[in-house]
Amino acid sequence: MIEIHYFASIRERLACDRETLDTAPPTVAALVDALVERHGETWQRVLRDGRVLVAVNQEVASLQSALREGDEVAFFPPVTGG
């Protein structure tokens, strides 16, 4: 199983803060495919926006990053703290 978290504008646009997937897809790109498959067009638009950032186990990652069982993945917009 993997856990997926959404933050800030991404969370609001999807109206979802977290969800789980029973089995881990091999990569982040495959995870995005699985999520678009599950939810449809809005998710396609939001997650395939080139500015979306991704973290795996709380470290910045990319679409090519590998996933394993038990991973925590997060999608979020560019950061604006400070």
Add this chain to the structure above:
Amino acid sequence: MDCRIRIAVQEQDFSLEAEGRVLQALPNVGALVSFSGLVREDHEGQKIDALFLEHYAGMTERSLEAIAREAASRWPLHAITIIHRIGTLRPGEQIVFVGVSSAHRAAAFSACEFLMDYLKTRAPFWKKCMLAGQSFWVEAKGSDSDAAERWRQD
């Protein structure tokens, strides 16, 4: 040299004086540089009522620690403190504190600026502007990425 690192992500306000004392309370400190960020009254010409600060609990602390360790590896520092507030903050309130102590000023000045530039582009915080009857997320600025980019070491 061992650098003492203190990271805090909290709703409560902080005291500049108290944080300054903590940074000074080490042997041979000759310089203390700090930066405090405050909530501005307006955002791109619009008066705001408040800012809401969201963060990714866990990753935020990890990324701030990583940024502090990076600074400690580049400059001879005695201590680093990073405090970032979350939740609802009104104009005029303190939002972020970065403080650095060292033997000499050059390291402290550079490290403090480096820490802020990296924090702004790497730590997972997001600001939302709240104003009469509406709210919107603040967009990331290219000038912040440029500021962080100049510290790159290849």
